[in-house]
Amino acid sequence: MNFLKPLGATGLQVSALGLGTVKFGRNSGVKYPTAFDLPDDNAVRNLLAIARELRINVLDTAPAYGSSEQRIGQLLTNRHDWVLVSKVGEEFDGTHSLFDFSATHTRASIERSLQRLRTDVLDLVLIHSNGDDEKILQHSDCVQTLRDLQQQGLVRAIGMSVKTEIGGVLAAELLDAVMVTYNLQQQDQVAVAKAHALGKGILVKKGLMSGHVQATTSDTTQDLVSQSMEMVLGNAAIHTMIVGTLNAAHLRRNVELALAALAKQS
Numbered sequence: 001m002n003f004l005k006p007l008g009a010t011g012l013q014v015s016a017l018g019l020g021t022v023k024f025g026r027n028s029g030v031k032y033p034t035a036f037d038l039p040d041d042n043a044v045r046n047l048l049a050i051a052r053e054l055r056i057n058v059l060d061t062a063p064a065y066g067s068s069e070q071r072i073g074q075l076l077t078n079r080h081d082w083v084l085v086s087k088v089g090e091e092f093d094g095t096h097s098l099f100d101f102s103a104t105h106t107r108a109s110i111e112r113s114l115q116r117l118r119t120d121v122l123d124l125v126l127i128h129s130n131g132d133d134e135k136i137l138q139h140s141d142c143v144q145t146l147r148d149l150q151q152q153g154l155v156r157a158i159g160m161s162v163k164t165e166i167g168g169v170l171a172a173e174l175l176d177a178v179m180v181t182y183n184l185q186q187q188d189q190v191a192v193a194k195a196h197a198l199g200k201g202i203l204v205k206k207g208l209m210s211g212h213v214q215a216t217t218s219d220t221t222q223d224l225v226s227q228s229m230e231m232v233l234g235n236a237a238i239h240t241m242i243v244g245t246l247n248a249a250h251l252r253r254n255v256e257l258a259l260a261a262l263a264k265q266s
Contacts, residue, residue, distance in 0.1 A: 009199050015056045022065045063113065157177055159176055162180060168188050168190070234264060
């Protein structure tokens, strides 16, 4: 059983569970089952410390996650212990999402993320799709601009958080990594199979259905979370599953269930 895996051919080692950080900086226009207040700085510091104690090393953020990037930059210690994943393409104005995949915006977004996260390199940058995966990949300047930034050493690896299965296949062909939806209700299996065949990095989003699996009660919840972990992490092709939480007990329990799922796989 190995909690750390190589993320395809990127050279990055990632934990089986990554910490999603939407809730660090945004609580409006989100699809979680219950409302929540943004955590204070001490709560974020504590959660980050617990994550590292549990051997989680992946932090997933984005410009569209409100103040998430800024807060991580301010509160994160031991930067080189972490794999920082951010995104380009989507902005959130407090009410609506806005999308821009131009070369100018892509470059400016990366430069801003570097400043906010207080780092000189982003480990992985994902294109934050608006649903037009193929159009973005084939007819925008986003991919080439990210490759240029990669060559300049500002980005280690590039990928896409896709919204269509065909987009996942195309992203696997063109990029270093792909983030797909994979849960009890939806599995982008074709994209995962393609990425695996090509030796690309595979990240999973919405593995617990944006918290809806955990919104049910007690024993049912535990069973569904266990089933979700076993389905996702039981697939040896998948490298990391991004799960967001502000609850330290949930984080510890998620890691316990992830380790159990990995033990069954091995």
